[in-house]
Amino acid sequence: MILVFCELKDGQIRKPSAEALSEGRRLADASGKKVGALFAGASCAGAAEAAKFGADVILTAEGATLASYSSDAFAQVLADAVKAKGATVLLAAATAVGKDVLPRAAARLGAGYASDVTGLSMADGKLQAVRPVYAGKAFATTTFASAVQTATTRPNVFPAAEKAGAGAAETLAAPAGDFKSVVKEILAKAGGKVDLSEANVIVSGGRGMKDGANFKILEELADALGGVVGASRAAVDAGWGLPHSMQVGQTGKVVSPTLYIACGISGAIQHIAGMSGSKFIVAINKDPEAPIFKLANYGIVGDLFEVVPELTKAAKAMGIGQN
Amino acid sequence: MKILVALKQVPDTETKIKVAADGKSLDPADVKWITSPYDEYALEEAIRLKEGKGAEVVALSVGGDTAKDVLKNALALGADSAVLLKGDGQGDAFAVAQMIAAYAKDKGFDLILCGNKGLGGDNAAMGPMLAELLGIAQANVIVKLELGEGTFKAEREIEGGSEIVEGALPAVITAQKGLNEPRYASLKGIMAAKKKTIEELDAAATTAGAQVSALALPPERPAGRLLQGDAAQQAQALLQALKDEAKVF
Numbered sequence: 001m002i003l004v005f006c007e008l009k010d011g012q013i014r015k016p017s018a019e020a021l022s023e024g025r026r027l028a029d030a031s032g033k034k035v036g037a038l039f040a041g042a043s044c045a046g047a048a049e050a051a052k053f054g055a056d057v058i059l060t061a062e063g064a065t066l067a068s069y070s071s072d073a074f075a076q077v078l079a080d081a082v083k084a085k086g087a088t089v090l091l092a093a094a095t096a097v098g099k100d101v102l103p104r105a106a107a108r109l110g111a112g113y114a115s116d117v118t119g120l121s122m123a124d125g126k127l128q129a130v131r132p133v134y135a136g137k138a139f140a141t142t143t144f145a146s147a148v149q150t151a152t153t154r155p156n157v158f159p160a161a162e163k164a165g166a167g168a169a170e171t172l173a174a175p176a177g178d179f180k181s182v183v184k185e186i187l188a189k190a191g192g193k194v195d196l197s198e199a200n201v202i203v204s205g206g207r208g209m210k211d212g213a214n215f216k217i218l219e220e221l222a223d224a225l226g227g228v229v230g231a232s233r234a235a236v237d238a239g240w241g242l243p244h245s246m247q248v249g250q251t252g253k254v255v256s257p258t259l260y261i262a263c264g265i266s267g268a269i270q271h272i273a274g275m276s277g278s279k280f281i282v283a284i285n286k287d288p289e290a291p292i293f294k295l296a297n298y299g300i301v302g303d304l305f306e307v308v309p310e311l312t313k314a315a316k317a318m319g320i321g322q323n
Numbered sequence: 324m325k326i327l328v329a330l331k332q333v334p335d336t337e338t339k340i341k342v343a344a345d346g347k348s349l350d351p352a353d354v355k356w357i358t359s360p361y362d363e364y365a366l367e368e369a370i371r372l373k374e375g376k377g378a379e380v381v382a383l384s385v386g387g388d389t390a391k392d393v394l395k396n397a398l399a400l401g402a403d404s405a406v407l408l409k410g411d412g413q414g415d416a417f418a419v420a421q422m423i424a425a426y427a428k429d430k431g432f433d434l435i436l437c438g439n440k441g442l443g444g445d446n447a448a449m450g451p452m453l454a455e456l457l458g459i460a461q462a463n464v465i466v467k468l469e470l471g472e473g474t475f476k477a478e479r480e481i482e483g484g485s486e487i488v489e490g491a492l493p494a495v496i497t498a499q500k501g502l503n504e505p506r507y508a509s510l511k512g513i514m515a516a517k518k519k520t521i522e523e524l525d526a527a528a529t530t531a532g533a534q535v536s537a538l539a540l541p542p543e544r545p546a547g548r549l550l551q552g553d554a555a556q557q558a559q560a561l562l563q564a565l566k567d568e569a570k571v572f
Contacts, residue, residue, distance in 0.1 A: 071460070071462075071463075095482060103447070103451040103452050104461065110530060111532060112533030113448050115447055128536075134334070134338070134443045134445070137338075138342070138539065141347075143534060145533070180494070181460040181461060185486065187487070198482065225572075243501075245480060251360055259571045276544070279571075294544075295544055297547045298549075298550060298561055299550065300550050300558075300561060314559050318562055320566070
């Protein structure tokens, strides 16, 4: 069995989890295996939706002890489920929780782990993963020597394809409690927008923005396109008050949106490393020699302070991002 | 209090990646090696704890002779002692976690600090694997850390915000940018470090997990197109192209 750990939010499967589950289904079809979707929490209401993404079995570990996320508790649930079902592959999305729990579960199972993969295949029951290394400057093909093989899938890379599965429900016991660490409080950022790592559209600003306050025009464009705002390291380190969580690049977030609009970003190797996995790249820069243009599908040589507001205006006029 | 800081030597972020003749590893020619930046936050945090509450700080790295540079730097910055687990440096995160666990398991460390990921390998896996192998708590991608009596409280970066993790010591804490501002080594520190020796131990044998079987450069991106006209025309042409050609919208 291929087991996929899925996260719920507001009673729905999170998109990156649906993507991981769909990929699990695809691997199962290619190798004649079954797919199990695994959920854990105080309530797993909404888990039945996993059948829509091809789950043959839906496993739920429900209990008060799982109300808050705990690395060791969740790792135990995942490892126990793998053993109980005799699963040979364990997947999850490379989210904050997925990246925290999968390596711990892998160590518990004595299993190899490939993180943040962008490609998966199965041959003779052996999993093969392709993953970006050096923040996307190269891709490593990873194979496994262990009996159980584990991986997290990068959000926004694998399609979440609907395919009906049997969705037979099974329950698992929740651990008793007394965990080594537990999440006590979640501090949400204002706005509650989607994270850069999961965003479909990113409007990013660099040194050419001249000041943190000028990012307002990027916010307006991002809002019009249904996207979020990022920044280069030069902008984050410039003392403009931009948080590190906005930073795209090798020492920031590695992103893979459908559309990446780089405004006033020259294209330092460390920035390119973080965003070259974007499907479409747009560069807006005054300097026609800026290295970012070599990467861009579409380039605009011009003053971003003129071009960006025009883009916002045109996007609104065309009704883009409204659907 | 006894703190272990695990440090990894990695290629500098400006490195142009070239694949070696074996087709699966990095060509080390022209590579400038540095301490993984996230590990620098981990080391700085350990030194601040030493200065604040008093602690013994042991710096550790896994690798060959070149990894000694990372340890010398750690000693110059304020680590009390340094240990090199000698290995070929080719192991995956699971192998490295096993090596460090075998070293640390009976040493009585209250806290193990390292970066949330090693720059380059980008696995973000060694820390949580080490915590599991030692059977202790973990908190990853930490931007704020407070220690109590046998407990910790850490702020961890998550999608769209952060969360507070509390747990028991000993623990593995992995550092994120924002945790602190690392210092530079002082001349006095560098001189003092020269008098210290690095303990060299053979790394423990490990069980294989995953391995890299091929390394390749990303495919070239197709040539792009410059959009002409004034700002309004360029904006209009771009959105039209994204809609009709790229079908982004």
